[in-house]
Amino acid sequence: MGIGARMTVTPELLREVALTAEEYRRAVELLGREPNRLELGMIGALWSEHCGYKHSRPLLRRFPTSGPHVVQGPGENAGAVELGDGLVVVLKIESHNHPSAVEPFQGAATGVGGIVRDIFAMGARPIALVDSLRFGPLEEARQQYLFHGVVGGIGWYGNCLGIPTVAGDVFFMSEYRQNPLVNAMCVGIAQREALVRARASGVGNLVVLVGADTGRDGIHGATFASVEDPERSHRGVVQVGNPFLEKLLLEACLEVLGTGVVVAMQDLGAAGLTSASAEIAARGGTGIELEVTAVPRREAGMTPYEVMLSESQERMLLVVRPEGLERVLAIFHRWDLHAVVVGRVTDDGCLRVLEDGKTVAELPVQLLTDWCPTYVREAREADEIRARRSFDPRSLPDLEARDVGAVLEQLLRSPNIASRQPIYRTYDHTIMTNTVLAPGQGEAAVLRVKGHRFGIAVKTDCNPRYCLLDPRLGAQHAVAEATRNVSCVGAEPLAITDCLNFGNPERPEVYYQLVQAIEGMAEACEALGVPVVSGNVSLYNETEGRSIPPTPVVGVVGRLEDVHRRVGMGFAGEGVVFLLGPQRATLGASEYLAHRFGIVGGTPPALDLELERRVQVLVRDAIHRGIVLAAHDCSEGGLLVAVAESCIVGGIGGRFRIDPLLEANGRLDETVFGEAASRVLVQVPFGAEGTLLALAHAHGVPIYEFGRLGGERLVVDGLLDHPLGALAEAWRRGLRRM
Amino acid sequence: MKETGRWRAEVFVSLRPSVNDPQGLAVRDGLRRLGYDEVEDVRVGRYVQLWLRAADAETAERRVASMCEQLLANPVVEDYRFVIEPA
């Protein structure tokens, strides 16, 4: 097949490469001729939503992306921020939703593989993994299958690589039934000057492909992630991961980077070789020429089309100076890896594909990347959502005092609240011997950096119920909660990586959610002073017109000045417990409403971003002064759930009073199980009460003395007197009984 | 139901030919390193033995086939085959 080979462009063909007729015309116009079959496939893959960010690109500009610590913002394989002592922390999150819906174990596993490659492509050593998961109701057999598969896959891949999985979040809601979400985040660390950019430069430099042989797996994966109904489409593209190979790749690539002869490095993800070479050339402002016959194959008889679009896992592309080639190949060889020269850097701005020296495709790199069409769609809120939001939880009868204990136990057992230990127990979180606060011990995970005083904190969050009912406010909450969790261990939030999971953006109701959520995230980031340095967008998470709730997952990395000062979430012996932040809460969008009444409705809690900022500063300040023994953010389930969790984890009971809060709220249910933003429970030792009160006053944060710790019962004066053991049992078994 | 017979089924589950089989690759390389250079390819799958009651061979066969479809093999990536004999 030569460049000029004619072909008939049928609607079926365009559908196969996921281009509209209009997009096809645009491609022809830009190219000045009709693309051939291979070129069409390449354009289709890179102009897919997944690679081209057609719907999100114009909106993403809204994010604040710079700041004093930012070393690398969005646009590279991952973002990077300064840590101090010449080190940077590198972070990125990515979705693997569609593959996980089809084959949960391998889908999730290869998701981890992909995000890890993004981190070491930057020249950073991956030091932690974080996972953010969403499923349908766990009572259903199919959801259990998905849940166990996904958790198993994440664990298998990360454990085998020897990268600890240290944090995450998980949420169950019926809207995720057909479209589970699997977002994986990776954090790495590097010397600032050792960071590599994925920019092909230097005409004549060699393009080296290393890692797995290329097979027929995953062809059209990028396209497949850009259409609805993952289960019905493209079953044949499932990829099987090989973490063992990835481990070799990781070690070898980091070693190769140390030689100084590598100009650029890029992982092969969606749209495989096509995307990796186009992106690396586009960033470098150069061209690339590839010889497909040089690509090692797993199967005989593969066409250039298949080779260029295969999404086989565990492969990396490097640009190497010719004089360094031998050294590079020798290192890969020592690691038992297959590395070959597949092309070279050119100066004509074209991605040229040769088969046995004959040109079979020739496309301007910019056509594939920068000239990808973008869309601004009609945005309209769904009436149904507006109706749901207008539900007034106060129309329900208030909770009876005598039911509080039983309801508390039920909530603690709820899959959205129960202990996540059954998940993180299957993840190796102690390897690398840096985990100072392991999952379950703190609001965020804390890692030390050997040889340095500072530490790193990391967490993901997003309450999809809030986002469903009010995407803008919900997205603000996601930023606020994730950063608050990081502040609660004593770390200052440095940067955010986000994963925007939404339905079909061509529908006005979904596009509305996307626009609103991005706006909300941007506002919160600005108010809290945290830039977005990397992220990922996953659209078309819907089946038969039923979309997932908007789910803008926020991953935060923070820095602790002194890692020894970190604070956990479990109450540590005797002391006094204070509630910082608002004293009024709402049942709108709460776990209580959903769990007890099956209602997802009402208005989510209001969020005063300025107060949020002050609360976080106060918590960090108090921790820094060394007066905080424990800090726990009040999120799903409200005040009583939060206090029970800290009692259970700390193994100590306490006596609390709520009368003044009850007065402020007017209703018992709102007081004990209502949710509110910007609230943190803080434990200080006896004698430090005055200092905390004064600090709160100075920071302008409402503070309330909630109670004192001691004993083995959870007592709320006049309301509740419950053995801690029973509550602990409910909380610990919640996920396990599934 | 008067289930009279006892049967033993052997189910062989293997990855589909086009699906990447890292385990097979590792075993192949391991064998070659041990000097078995004559080994060209290896695929690793599951071998499931089942003992069950069924009225006759036909019923047993039907049931095992549906167990394979539902649970024993993952049709997205795997093929299966089985044999049945009286136990």
Add this chain to the structure above:
Amino acid sequence: MKETGRWRAEVFVSLRPSVNDPQGLAVRDGLRRLGYDEVEDVRVGRYVQLWLRAADAETAERRVASMCEQLLANPVVEDYRFVIEPA
């Protein structure tokens, strides 16, 4: 060496009867939960397919047997059995 033939070996590795097989139990329980109450027992093992070159069936057999002994099965806990056919 003039290795003329290409052979396919199927190796079936299973845990010795005296060794507990939690995976087998889990599969059995899973099947029963799906309504396959007739299932009495399940054992899960490994199914390895090998393609190799050998001068004749006998050589192939000898080589595969020694691969099993050395690598494919662990004699402390596992039994194996294999069949060979021209590929």
Add this chain to the structure above:
Amino acid sequence: MRFGIVTFPGSNGDHDALMAVRMGLGQPAELVWHTETDLSSYDCLLIPGGFSYGDYLRAGAIARFAPVMEAVAREAEAGKPVLGICNGFQILTEAHLLPGALLRNASLEFVCDWVWVRVEQTRTPWTQRLVPGELLRLPIAHGEGRYYVDETTLKELERAGQIVFRYVTADGRVTADANPNGSIANIAGVCNGRGNVVGLMPHPERAFDRLVGGDDGLRILASVLDVGLTLARSRGVR
């Protein structure tokens, strides 16, 4: 005392072992590549955790045939202290340097947690500084840690004092609840007949610093230093 830490393709506990020996014990340690055939310059050997060769087929099955393993066997034969941790334990059993086999956890799940183990045997170089019956708190992280031997061999091991560690409750009792993987007789670690080769599933090298959860693991690693003292003395004499 010079520690040699053997690295296979897929090892991932090698670096932790290196850190534990260097930072925790303040002793020299080096990584030894799996192709190495001469280990005579090391005073003791660590086979670290990980997923050598992906742990495909069976954990440790393929690694056992790496060139370095012949050298390990030779040194073990000569009486040099060898410690296999997690995957290293699996490799040593596959290589028949230790009895038994490690099977998939009874729960069928990978398990990462902190456990208590009781010291059962102190006549090995890796436990000589410990007290019989002493409890250690150590991390585990494995999917195939269910120790198995047949009944006859078990009796033999008990009789010969080859059981080195058992999983126990925080107050030292051997119960089913304290057993994280279904190991026979709650066995967490064993040694060879001579006692110089020890294997265990828990990770002493991850427990060398209170900041990351505890330092009981150092007590195991430090035990071997007594051998070093003897060695140094004998060298000095020469």
